[in-house]
Amino acid sequence: METPKTPLSIDTRIREGLSRVGMVLRVDEWNRAKATGLNPTQLSILTLLEGREKDGLGVKEIAAHLGVSQPTATDSINALERKGFLAKRQGAADKRAVSVVLTADGASALNATDTGEGLAAQAIGALDHGEQEDLLVTLIKMIRRLQEADAIPVQRMCVTCRYFAPFAHADAARPHHCKFVDAAFGQRELRIDCRDHVEADPASRAATWDAFQTG
Amino acid sequence: METPKTPLSIDTRIREGLSRVGMVLRVDEWNRAKATGLNPTQLSILTLLEGREKDGLGVKEIAAHLGVSQPTATDSINALERKGFLAKRQGAADKRAVSVVLTADGASALNATDTGEGLAAQAIGALDHGEQEDLLVTLIKMIRRLQEADAIPVQRMCVTCRYFAPFAHADAARPHHCKFVDAAFGQRELRIDCRDHVEADPASRAATWDAFQTG
DNA sequence: CGTTAATATATAGGAGTCCTATATATTTTC
DNA sequence: GAAAATATATAGGACTCCTATATATTAACG
Structure with a gap:
């Protein structure tokens, strides 16, 4: 013992x-x-x-x-x-x-290479919707921090994109707005690597992040 | 476009x-x-x-x-x-x-090898306490699922241990009890790889998990 | 009880990852 | 225009990682 x-x-x-x-x-x-x-x-x-x-x-x-x-x-x-x-x-x-x-x-x-099924997908599937969403947001938060600290290169995430308008809509299911495709979308749709990403300048990036966080 | x-x-x-x-x-x-x-x-x-x-x-x-x-x-x-x-x-x-x-x-x-500082620790530190706790629990949930599916070997986690009594105490900060060291502990202290782990039999493992989840 | 099947590990062979240190070709800087 | 910085390549070496197969034991079963 x-x-x-x-x-x-x-x-x-x-x-x-x-x-x-x-x-x-x-x-x-x-x-x-x-x-x-x-x-x-x-x-x-x-x-x-x-x-x-x-x-x-x-x-x-x-x-x-x-x-x-x-x-x-x-x-x-x-x-x-x-x-x-x-x-x-x-x-x-x-x-x-x-x-x-x-x-x-x-x-x-x-x-x-079929990206569909796999053990990881199974593990993620074991989570309920709320947990999946929270996990995604938590990962985004971690990645953003690493990016801000120059520990990893710029990731093409919504939260650092000039086209991202967080909580622009009242609809709780689709609160965010993408000014690039001009469409509303939800937390669950947040991208980690979007091909249309354009990095926002530091000031507006900070403002966007703030708005995203305080929801 | x-x-x-x-x-x-x-x-x-x-x-x-x-x-x-x-x-x-x-x-x-x-x-x-x-x-x-x-x-x-x-x-x-x-x-x-x-x-x-x-x-x-x-x-x-x-x-x-x-x-x-x-x-x-x-x-x-x-x-x-x-x-x-x-x-x-x-x-x-x-x-x-x-x-x-x-x-x-x-x-x-x-x-x-100093396990202390590193980029990952920094990223995790960017999360607030609640998020850290949720992340830990989410990871445990995912790992357990993989383990139950025989996708990975048995992990020595509290949630599959015979000594683990989830939500045995009223104290919200330290609701769990470890019957091995006979002490109360909190969600934040849940182990992923405990050297004192002893796997519970399937039936009580399921019951423990149920109690842990519905907490 | 002895043959066959299953298991635990090791070997062989080969492609590729990954490092540090250094060389080469171009900018950039002052 | 020389020196410093940058982008990539080379060299050399340890090791990861695979599949396929060999070896030694143990288990299974008729």
Whole structure:
């Protein structure tokens, strides 16, 4: 009957929980990816490039999004280039730079991986609607904090978008408004990575966040 | 002005959010591990073995906890054995089996990695107390579901422990009771991986969960 | 009781991730 | 225009991670 060591803080236990769930996400990704001969890292890169077909992304940006070093990103990009799933174009203005874009093959490989079912979806499905919504909002809050702290690159979330008008409507089910598509939407529809995102300037971003939080 | 493709379900967006946060967890782990010459996978294994010094764990079990194949687990275990951070003992009853245990060196390497600060801790710190608590409970709910579905191995959580008496006290701050240490504790103290965990039988596990949920 | 099936782990082989350190080519800066 | 900063690539090495298969034991069953 040992007494437990230093009692763990709630931070630590949340991290433990996130890491368990994260493990399952990774397993799902292996299953998704296997069919197309990809692995989770490669799948992440293709996903990242989807919806950025205009400008592509630089090697450094990809590394930052993946949370790996730049040479590692080069490695994985090369692996995908060999497979013909993406292409490197020389940067227009800056000749040092490179612009990585999805090829047609890459896009179809991505579509071939059915994103539908998986263990993670099952776990999320075990939550009721309110919990799902709260979880989404909590994650958004965490991600935003990391973004504000420059710990991760800019995410294309509604809450930092210039087109986002939080709580613009009285309708409790669809309180928010997207000025880009000019439509109302609900908390449950909040995006983590919207292809139409345009970052708002810091001042209005802060104001938007404030309005979003105080609901 | 492209119209967005098929609108993503909330499942998908929660997965996106979890994966962003998971990326940060991984970066934190690299930073933690680097000092001791480890990598995140190795760190996970050592963490897993901590608090199981009596019986150790089998290769297969370690693989299941990590969500990797058995040969991969063998690889990583061998790497750690080379470094002297763990040892393999032959199984007592079953001579095929192996029991992997932490060595003293392994334990101190683990302690050397300061678990304190990191990006994830910062992101979690951005949440208020209520949100942290809700997040912890939500994660527990998800993990339990995965466990019940045999998608992940048994986790040593309070909610599946025979010593756990949910909402046994009137005190709102410390409603739960742990019959092992015979003490009251709060939602915020719920464990994800308790070394004193003993799995309850299915029937009482279900009853406990029910009591916990309807709290 | 002995053959067959199941289990726990290890090996083999190979692609790819991931790191640090450093080289190369271009901007940028003063 | 030289020095500092930036974007990417290379080199070298440890390790992760897979599938397929081999080995040793234990369990199952006719």
